[in-house]
Amino acid sequence: MAGPKYPGFDTLALHAGQSPDPATGSRAVPIYQTTSFVFRDSEHAASLFNMERAGHVYSRISNPTVAVLEERMAALEGGTGSIAIASGQAALHLAVATIMDAGSHIVASASLYGGSHNLLGYTLKRFGIDTTFVVPRDLDAWRKAIRPNTRLLFGETLGNPGLDVLDIPAVSAIAHEAGLPLLVDATFTTPYLMKPFELGADLLYHSATKFLGGHGIAIGGVIVDSGRFDWEKSGKFPQLTAPYSGFHNMDFEEESGTRAFLLRARREGLRDFGACMAPMTAFQILQGIETLHLRMPRHVESTRKVVDFLGGHAAVGKVLYPERTDHPDHALAKKLLPRGCGAVFSFDIKGGPNGDPRQAGRRFIESLRVFSHLANVGDAKSLVIHPATTTHYRMSDEDLARAGIGPGTVRLSIGLEDAQDLMEDLDRGLRAASRN
Amino acid sequence: MEAIVGGRKAFAYTAAHAIDPAKPTIVFIHGAGLDHSWWGLQSRYFGYHGRNVLAVDLPGHGRSEGPPLASIEAMADWVMALKDAAGVAKAAVVGHSMGALIAVECAARHADKVTGVALIGVAYPMKVSDAFLAAAKANDQAAYDMETIWSHAVQVPLAGNPSPGMWMYGDTLARLARLAPGVLHTDLSACNVYTGGLESAAKVKCPAQLVLGARDVMTPPKAAQALAAALAGARTTLIPPSGHSLMSEAPDATLDALIAWAKPLC
Numbered sequence: 001m002a003g004p005k006y007p008g009f010d011t012l013a014l015h016a017g018q019s020p021d022p023a024t025g026s027r028a029v030p031i032y033q034t035t036s037f038v039f040r041d042s043e044h045a046a047s048l049f050n051m052e053r054a055g056h057v058y059s060r061i062s063n064p065t066v067a068v069l070e071e072r073m074a075a076l077e078g079g080t081g082s083i084a085i086a087s088g089q090a091a092l093h094l095a096v097a098t099i100m101d102a103g104s105h106i107v108a109s110a111s112l113y114g115g116s117h118n119l120l121g122y123t124l125k126r127f128g129i130d131t132t133f134v135v136p137r138d139l140d141a142w143r144k145a146i147r148p149n150t151r152l153l154f155g156e157t158l159g160n161p162g163l164d165v166l167d168i169p170a171v172s173a174i175a176h177e178a179g180l181p182l183l184v185d186a187t188f189t190t191p192y193l194m195k196p197f198e199l200g201a202d203l204l205y206h207s208a209t210k211f212l213g214g215h216g217i218a219i220g221g222v223i224v225d226s227g228r229f230d231w232e233k234s235g236k237f238p239q240l241t242a243p244y245s246g247f248h249n250m251d252f253e254e255e256s257g258t259r260a261f262l263l264r265a266r267r268e269g270l271r272d273f274g275a276c277m278a279p280m281t282a283f284q285i286l287q288g289i290e291t292l293h294l295r296m297p298r299h300v301e302s303t304r305k306v307v308d309f310l311g312g313h314a315a316v317g318k319v320l321y322p323e324r325t326d327h328p329d330h331a332l333a334k335k336l337l338p339r340g341c342g343a344v345f346s347f348d349i350k351g352g353p354n355g356d357p358r359q360a361g362r363r364f365i366e367s368l369r370v371f372s373h374l375a376n377v378g379d380a381k382s383l384v385i386h387p388a389t390t391t392h393y394r395m396s397d398e399d400l401a402r403a404g405i406g407p408g409t410v411r412l413s414i415g416l417e418d419a420q421d422l423m424e425d426l427d428r429g430l431r432a433a434s435r436n
Numbered sequence: 437m438e439a440i441v442g443g444r445k446a447f448a449y450t451a452a453h454a455i456d457p458a459k460p461t462i463v464f465i466h467g468a469g470l471d472h473s474w475w476g477l478q479s480r481y482f483g484y485h486g487r488n489v490l491a492v493d494l495p496g497h498g499r500s501e502g503p504p505l506a507s508i509e510a511m512a513d514w515v516m517a518l519k520d521a522a523g524v525a526k527a528a529v530v531g532h533s534m535g536a537l538i539a540v541e542c543a544a545r546h547a548d549k550v551t552g553v554a555l556i557g558v559a560y561p562m563k564v565s566d567a568f569l570a571a572a573k574a575n576d577q578a579a580y581d582m583e584t585i586w587s588h589a590v591q592v593p594l595a596g597n598p599s600p601g602m603w604m605y606g607d608t609l610a611r612l613a614r615l616a617p618g619v620l621h622t623d624l625s626a627c628n629v630y631t632g633g634l635e636s637a638a639k640v641k642c643p644a645q646l647v648l649g650a651r652d653v654m655t656p657p658k659a660a661q662a663l664a665a666a667l668a669g670a671r672t673t674l675i676p677p678s679g680h681s682l683m684s685e686a687p688d689a690t691l692d693a694l695i696a697w698a699k700p701l702c
Contacts, residue, residue, distance in 0.1 A: 003578065004566065004585035006605070007593050014595040016603070052481035054598040054687045071596060074603035080610045081602035227610025232499070249452055254482075257473035259496070262601065263593040429612035 009076065009192065010293045014303030017071030026312065032064045033282045040411045050248075051267075055147075061270050064179065065279035069071025069286050073212075073222045076289070077193040077204060080227030081262045083270065084220060084282055088187060089115050090275035091221035095183055097273065098265040099239055101150055102128025106152045107145040109136035111159025111404065114391060116185065120154075136164045137329065142171055146178050151236060153180055157196060158188040158337075161346050161387070161411060162404045165329035165336060172200030179234040187211070187378070188342045192296040202229040202324035203261070210378025211343075214288040214295055215241055218281045223265070227258035240264060295380070295416060300340030300421040308411070309423045310347050315430040317348035317408070344377045349408040350431050360433040364410060367432035370417060370425040382415035382422055437490070438480035439521035444497045446518050448472065449491040451483020460489035460551075460702030461524045463542075465515060467533030467557070468623035468702075469583060469612050471498030474532065477599075477687045478694055487702060492518055496619045504622040506631040508534070512541030513604050516549060524642035528552040528642075528701050530694065533655060533680065537562060540663070543644075544636035552701040553667075554645045554694055559655035560633040560663035562651070564624045572621035577618055580612040588649035589679030598687050608681070640670075644670040645697040647690060649678035 007015070021030050037056045039045035047053040056062050066084050073346045074082040087090050096106070108120055110133035110296065122130040130355070134141035136155050146153075152173040155166040168185060175182040180203035196204045206212055208220035232253050233241040240260045243249040247267055252260040268277055288295075307321045318326075322333035322341040333341050349360045365373050371384040375391060385391065388407045392400055397407050414422065437450045445655040457462075462482050471489035474477070483489040484625075491513055496502030505511045517540060519527050522675035528551045531539030538556035543550040584605050592604050612620065620647050624700045644667040648657040657674060673693040679684035 004582055005580070006585070013596070017596055047481065048485055050480070052477055052484060053691065054477060054600070056600060057533040062595075064600075067600040068567040068596060070601035074601070074606050075593065078606055078609075079603060081599075083601055093457050191562070227607060228613055232616060243452070253451070254449060254499075255473070256476055257471060257605055258614070259476075259602065266601065332667070 007174055012072065012075045013293050016075035017068040017101065029065060029068050029283055031279050033279050034395055035059050042288065049093055053232050057335045058270050059279065060274055060276045061266060063069040063279050063282070066277050066282040067220065069277075069282040069289075072286065072289060073206070074224055077224045078195060078197050078226070079320065080258050082222050082224040083262060083265055084208070084222050085233075086219040086221065086275040086277055088185070088205060088209065089206075090138040090415050091205035091223040092119060094269045094273065094275070095205065095223055096124065096152065098261060098269055099181075099237055099267055101239070102152065103149055104129050105150045106140060106154055107132040107150055108133055108153075109155030109159055109164070111136050111162060111164040112132060112156060113185070113374050115158045118210055123208070126370070136166055139167065139170050139174065142174050146174075146180070150178070150180060152183055154183040155182045157194055158322070158342055158344075161409070163322050163329075163341065163345055164328070165332045165341075167332055168196055168199035168201050168336065172202070175202075176200075179236055182274070188344055189337065190292060190296055192292055192338045193342060194337055197226040197228070202226050208285045211296065211299070211384050212222065212289055212292065213285045213380065214292070214380050216376060216379040217285070218284040220277050220285050226262045229261075229335050270343055271310040272434045278391075299343035300416060302416070302422065303345065303414040304340070304410040306422055306426065307345065307347055310426065313427070313430060315350050315434045317350045319345070319347040321345040323429070331392075344411065344413045346411040348406050349410060349430065351434065356435065357406065358388050360388050361408050361410055363435075364433035365389075367429040370421055377411075377413035379413065380416045381414040382417055385411050387411065402428050437522060438681075439518060441514060441517045444495065444498075444501040445494070446501070446514075446517060446521070447493045449479060449489065449521065451480050451489045453488070454525060455488050455522050457525070457615060459486060459488050461519070461527040462698065463515060463519055463529045464489065464528045465529065465531040465535030465538050466489040466492070466494065466497065467535050468511055468627060469615055469620040469644060469676060471604055471611065473498070474495065474611075476644070476681060477690050478683055479684040481691055482615040482698070483675060485697070489508045490519060490522055492525070496616060496622070502616060502619070506622055508537045508625055508626050509541050509632070511538045511626070512545055515547045516542055519549070525549065526551050526698050528554070530556065531554045531558075532683065533558065534562070534623055535628065537630055537633060539691045540636050540640065542545055542631060543642055544639040547639065547642055552643045552645070552697065553640065553698050554647060555660075555663070556647045556682055556690065557649060557652055557655050558646060559659035559662060560637075562627040562655065564628040569621065569624055569628065571590065572624050575617045575621075583620065585611060586654045586678045589677070590648065590653070591651070591677060592685065597684075599684065604681065604684055607684075633663060634666045637663055639665055643697070643701060645693065646670060646672040647682060647693045648672060648674050648679060649682050649685065650674050651678060652678040652680045665668060670682060
């Protein structure tokens with residue numbers, strides 16, 4: 001061995017963040033199903049509250065089981081630390097609430113999960129935080145949208161619904177030039193397929209509900225800080241660099257340097273907004289992470305087979321997957337996602353009965369036997385949804401088009417079943433959809 | 437707290453308290469490439485328990501203007517000048533790794549102003565390998581990787597962190613990533629060429645405490661024996677599970693050792 005070496009991804013996925021339980025020797029991560037932790041004495045209690053000693057006080061702020069998940073995710077992403085939280089949506093809200101006040105502004109990719117779009121476009125607006133949405137591959141639009149009150153650039157590593165590949169090196173350079181951090185939603189890529197911090201992102205989060213858990217049994221989110229963004233140097237974030245009367249007049253950056261964001265997010269965000277993760281949920285997501293490095297290659301391998309199959313099917317129109325040469329971000333995907341472009345993608349069904357693509361989509365969905373029709377992605381089981389008859393059913397064809405969705409667009413999340421069974425299932429659905 | 441030392445801005449964390457000349461003072465000195473926040477829990481404790489705290493950022497580190505200083509002796513004089521600028525007459529001095537060598541020099545060169553020294557994760561001589569120095573000179577990422585990996589016990593990357601949610605390797609790398617080019621090399625070179633340790637240790641008249649990590653691969657406990665022997669009456673506390681980063685790997689045990697050391701002093 002030439003020099004010191006870091007443990008590999010697969011090893012970290014199984015071990016990072018956990019020593020065998022000192023109380024019992026338990027090798028598996030124990031579920032510390034407790035709200036609170038007994039103080040050794042009054043002095044110990046005071047020291048914990050005043051952050052003079054490390055430890056747990058109350059499970060809304062931290063919990064030993066949840067901490068294992070947090071440390072493991074920080075290790076897998078190469079961050080300084082992380083906070084596990086009630087959902088991916090809660091993670092996005094925590095990021096915004098930690099570094100912004102009313103009057104702040106966000107520049108975000110327009111290719112976002114609908115829930116994120118709602119939060120930024122409508123809900124946060126009620127609290128005085130505005131968002132300008134830009135086409136993610138239009139770098140000039142990112143630059144032009146930045147205002148004096150902008151405090152964050154935000155996008156998805158693979159955007160909804162067209163899998164736009166976020167050019168993290170370029171967008172982060174634009175952000176840093178303006179003294180701003182770049183936050184990315186890395187749910188679709190997971191740390192196995194992409195390491196956003198190595199590409200220039202400053203903060204990232206996951207809906208841990210998806211591939212991290214992989215089993216579709218637990219809702220959760222994780223926000224990870226690279227610790228690389230210099231809040232003091234930026235000069236735009238008094239939330240982290242000036243004494244805060246809401247927390248003992250603490251200047252979070254002076255107090256903790258690289259930990260400033262996470263310190264305020266935990267000590268204020270979890271304390272006041274309270275969207276903590278339950279220990280059982282953390283345990284369940286950890287079970288998924290322990291096989292992430294085995295599952296993701298299989299997800300990608302099967303997705304490639306299905307994409308190829310659909311690309312050659314007579315009843316299929318456009319297939320939107322960045323590994324296809326006809327995807328607008330194909331070259332960027334080759335550079336940023338050499339391990340694969342994930343397992344969620346969409347395609348358009350051609351025609352349908354009487355040329356009605358909405359009807360075709362409905363028939364297709366109802367004919368499937370292996371794919372499950374539901375509103376989720378990233379499960380070990382393959383999933384399907386037809387936006388025009390479900391999540392976006394009230395929208396006109398024109399409005400759908402503005403969202404990058406056609407009336408016959410179907411979104412698939414490819415699971416771990418036999419790929420041949422998946423292709424036969426899709427063929428069954430497409431034949432049903434094509435019948436007059 | 438900001439002050440001007442040697443014509444440049446100098447910073448010391450004071451645990452959000454104004455310096456009170458009536459209170460005893462403890463100065464904390466970080467190691468190579470790091471800054472005041474490395475002492476987070478321990479400096480905060482003393483700041484809220486009746487002491488003035490001056491957790492310094494050495495020149496070129498954290499919030500203190502550069503350039504970094506090239507010798508342990510120069511760093512010791514700078515630290516004592518910052519103490520003076522803060523209006524503090526005497527102080528106990530705690531140092532980690534390179535900071536521990538600086539603490540020895542503070543006590544030897546400014547004996548009338550230092551009431552005690554605590555040396556954490558220390559070795560003498562503090563030789564640095566050629567490969568480490570060469571990587572640091574080239575500002576190569578390999579230097580930051582060596583510093584990160586050797587600064588922690590081998591079990592750290594596959595174990596839990598006493599501070600919930602934090603990844604020790606990631607935190608160290610993030611801190612090192614903020615360094616200006618050349619700073620780590622200057623620090624490591626200062627450690628490598630420092631030769632006056634035993635003579636200076638023999639001049640130390642105040643109480644001395646060593647706090648060592650049993651699993652320290654950067655400065656193994658046996659490498660501190662000569663220095664401990666040269667410090668009259670020095671006491672040594674060995675913390676079994678810890679590597680070199682005692683303040684984060686074993687924060688409570690390190691704090692307890694410092695509390696016991698500080699109690700009769702200040």
